[in-house]
Amino acid sequence: MDPLTMFQVVGTALSVGDIVVRCIASLSSLKSKYHNAPIIVSAMIGQLYMVQSALDQLSVLKSPELRRTPRYKELASQVHHALDSFGPLMKALEEVLDRLDKDAPLEMTTKSRITFLWSEKDMNNFSMFLDRQVNAFNLLLQAIQCQTLAQQREVMDREESQSILQLARDYSSSIVGLDDTSSFISEDTSGISTRFAFDPIILRSRLYQQAERSHLRQAIRAGKSPEPNMTLPNGRYNEKATEENSPVELSGELSLHIAELNQNHGTSQEAQLGPTNDQFSQGPSSPATALSSESSGFGQFARRSKSITSIRLNSWWKSFQRRESDISIHQLDGRDPRRVLILGIPESGKSTLHRALSLIGQPNLFAEKRDMYSHTIWRQAIESVRSILEAMERLGIPLKIRVGGHEVEKAFAEIHQYGAKEATFDSPSKELVDVICSLWADDGFQSAYKRRNEYQLNDNAAYFIKSIDRIATPEYVPPDEEILRTKQETAEFTDTTLEHMGSRYAIIDSPGAGAQQNGCERISEHTSTILFTIDPTAYSRVLPGDEPVDRMQEQLSLFESTVNDRRFLQTEFIVVLTKMDLLEDYLRDNDANKCFGAYSGLDVVDTYAHYLEGRLLGLISSDEVRERTRVVRSNLVDVGRRNPALDIIAALQSFAGSYSEKRRFAANAFLDFMSSDSGLRMV
Numbered sequence: 001m002d003p004l005t006m007f008q009v010v011g012t013a014l015s016v017g018d019i020v021v022r023c024i025a026s027l028s029s030l031k032s033k034y035h036n037a038p039i040i041v042s043a044m045i046g047q048l049y050m051v052q053s054a055l056d057q058l059s060v061l062k063s064p065e066l067r068r069t070p071r072y073k074e075l076a077s078q079v080h081h082a083l084d085s086f087g088p089l090m091k092a093l094e095e096v097l098d099r100l101d102k103d104a105p106l107e108m109t110t111k112s113r114i115t116f117l118w119s120e121k122d123m124n125n126f127s128m129f130l131d132r133q134v135n136a137f138n139l140l141l142q143a144i145q146c147q148t149l150a151q152q153r154e155v156m157d158r159e160e161s162q163s164i165l166q167l168a169r170d171y172s173s174s175i176v177g178l179d180d181t182s183s184f185i186s187e188d189t190s191g192i193s194t195r196f197a198f199d200p201i202i203l204r205s206r207l208y209q210q211a212e213r214s215h216l217r218q219a220i221r222a223g224k225s226p227e228p229n230m231t232l233p234n235g236r237y238n239e240k241a242t243e244e245n246s247p248v249e250l251s252g253e254l255s256l257h258i259a260e261l262n263q264n265h266g267t268s269q270e271a272q273l274g275p276t277n278d279q280f281s282q283g284p285s286s287p288a289t290a291l292s293s294e295s296s297g298f299g300q301f302a303r304r305s306k307s308i309t310s311i312r313l314n315s316w317w318k319s320f321q322r323r324e325s326d327i328s329i330h331q332l333d334g335r336d337p338r339r340v341l342i343l344g345i346p347e348s349g350k351s352t353l354h355r356a357l358s359l360i361g362q363p364n365l366f367a368e369k370r371d372m373y374s375h376t377i378w379r380q381a382i383e384s385v386r387s388i389l390e391a392m393e394r395l396g397i398p399l400k401i402r403v404g405g406h407e408v409e410k411a412f413a414e415i416h417q418y419g420a421k422e423a424t425f426d427s428p429s430k431e432l433v434d435v436i437c438s439l440w441a442d443d444g445f446q447s448a449y450k451r452r453n454e455y456q457l458n459d460n461a462a463y464f465i466k467s468i469d470r471i472a473t474p475e476y477v478p479p480d481e482e483i484l485r486t487k488q489e490t491a492e493f494t495d496t497t498l499e500h501m502g503s504r505y506a507i508i509d510s511p512g513a514g515a516q517q518n519g520c521e522r523i524s525e526h527t528s529t530i531l532f533t534i535d536p537t538a539y540s541r542v543l544p545g546d547e548p549v550d551r552m553q554e555q556l557s558l559f560e561s562t563v564n565d566r567r568f569l570q571t572e573f574i575v576v577l578t579k580m581d582l583l584e585d586y587l588r589d590n591d592a593n594k595c596f597g598a599y600s601g602l603d604v605v606d607t608y609a610h611y612l613e614g615r616l617l618g619l620i621s622s623d624e625v626r627e628r629t630r631v632v633r634s635n636l637v638d639v640g641r642r643n644p645a646l647d648i649i650a651a652l653q654s655f656a657g658s659y660s661e662k663r664r665f666a667a668n669a670f671l672d673f674m675s676s677d678s679g680l681r682m683v
């Protein structure tokens with residue numbers, strides 16, 4: 001028997017290209033007839049555009065020459081029936097759509113809506129099944145792009161690739177019914193990521209971009225910019241997200257890892273364990289179904305009658321629907337959150353970024369805790385004054401003026417006394433507040449402050465000291481911006497789940513450097529994006545601790561080792577230059593030119609930031625990783641008017657790394673549109 005050839009594999013897929021086009025047309029027609037058509041119609045149009053783009057790319061391979069190329073022969077045998085069900089699936093979908101389009105009433109009444117919803121369920125299954133096929137297509141395209149046989153083998157031998165093919169094969173054999181008894185639908189997708197190195201090719205394709213543009217146009221036409229909109233008030237997508245796909249399971253998996261990590265660090269976090277990994281994977285993959293080459297390949301589907309295919313597909317749907325409740329939510333809509341890990345040296349702003357991101361999803365994050373934070377702010381202000389006074393002593397800087405009748409010793413003693421007491425906020429004396437105001441006006445105090453790089457001082461010391469008379473009043477209620485200025489050392493990994501424009505992110509904050517490295521080992525496999533915080537004011541400062549460690553050197557080395565770590569080869573990086581608001585003052589007080597050597601002009605914020613960005617990007621050894629790296633400059637505490645963390649979200653969304661992300665983005669624009677007044681209204 002002839003072995004399967006690339007010509008057959010590709011030919012089979014291409015033979016139904018016209019049907020794909022017709023299905024897109026039918027879905028569009030349905031959508032235009034129903035002002036309030038179900039969301040799945042829009043989602044499927046996007047999905048089919050994906051398929052069409054993949055076919056477009058594959059069409060170059062239809063040459064019979066490929067029959068003879070050993071590399072493609074091997075590839076064909078590896079793909080081995082994974083795409084067999086694509087043809088029948090498209091044909092059955094076309095039938096369903098024909099029927100729906102024909103029977104569609106002009107007005108969608110409650111009754112017709114119910115009828116439609118029945119079909120919607122089928123379409124959801126179609127949509128999920130299509131996903132498996134698109135994954136297999138993607139893999140095929142990725143392998144074909146390889147330059148050598150060795151590279152191709154490397155791609156195909158990956159565990160992830162094998163899982164993708166196995167899954168597509170399992171579904172194929174269930175659908176075409178060639179060996180129903182020996183095959184079953186595997187639910188084990190845990191090892192499959194939705195990201196492929198090949199995805200950008202699809203994303204760059206004309207068809208996909210057209211589809212995406214059209215989605216965005218609709219969203220814009222509906223008067224909605226793709227500006228952040230945390231929740232869709234009536235959006236089904238989000239309802240699903242919070243009810244069916246509540247973060248519990250996903251977060252549970254993540255919390256499991258985080259709890260483990262924290263346990264390893266000997267921290268005290270009580271793990272809220274969710275389901276174990278075993279609960280997420282619901283059984284082993286089935287063995288590949290052995291099929292003869294006669295019953296597969298090009299021509300096979302042409303011989304199958306449409307009705308037989310449909311009957312089999314229908315029965316597959318039914319059995320699938322029964323199993324629906326057993327399926328992991330990863331499979332139902334592919335909306336598992338992107339896992340975003342925040343890394344950086346101590347005090348580089350990781351937790352501030354984490355908190356700013358959390359505020360996007362939970363604007364009332366601090367509502368219950370403002371009272372507590374007013375004490376924290378007062379305490380940190382007093383501690384800052386004390387640190388400066390201590391530094392004056394150590395550096396031999398005298399106070400230039402007498403402080404409101406107080407000598408420095410007296411002021412010092414008083415501050416000490418306040419620093420020693422825990423919650424002294426209730427009664428900060430007017431006298432003490434005056435002392436602090438006078439200290440701040442003192443030249444000696446100021447020159448010690450300017451030398452803050454020589455000792456440890458809270459980054460927001462100046463802000464709090466300057467605001468002391470406001471902070472010291474009993475009526476003081478700190479706004480979010482000021483809470484974000486407080487410093488709290490992070491001892492353990494913490495995560496938060498953020499929903500934004502239909503995308504979900506599990507964002508993990510990490511503790512200081514030592515613990516971070518241990519944690520990274522374990523958490524890396526779950527990370528799609530790393531937010532790397534860089535403190536631009538770190539030069540000429542040392543890290544707190546026994547050994548003097550140059551902060552800037554430390555963060556450049558940590559960045560270099562992280563960004564070039566093999567485990568993160570597929571990871572997206574967003575470098576966040578934090579504390580941009582503090583930079584101008586810091587550059588004025590500390591000569592960056594001296595610190596960085598031969599460069600000049602580094603006393604200007606923009607020139608310095610530009611130089612630092614160049615240094616950071618220069619540390620990335622892989623071009624691919626550099627392409628997947630974005631830099632965002634941020635003043636993280638300035639959340640008053642517009643949360644700066646939205647820029648990070650925009651950077652997250654800008655990645656074209658995975659087609660599913662892009663699709664999600666486009667779908668979300670749709671969903672936004674559908675949930676707007678001019679869009680979908682649930683009956």
Ligand SMILES: Nc1nc2c(ncn2[C@@H]2O[C@H](COP(=O)(O)OP(=O)(O)OP(=O)(O)O)[C@@H](O)[C@H]2O)c(=O)[nH]1
Pocket residue numbers: 344345346347348349350351352353458459460484485486487488489490491510511512513578579580581582634635636637
């Ligand atoms: N003004 C200003 N302060 C910032 C900014 N980013 C961080 N900070 C402050 O810098 C200090 C350290 O920030 P954190 O977020 O606690 O740093 P971290 O990296 O989490 O530190 P560890 O948990 O100790 O590793 C805090 O006082 C923050 O308020 C910023 O953009 N502007």
Ligand SMILES: [Mg+2]
Pocket residue numbers: 350351352488489490510511
């Ligand atoms: Mg922290």
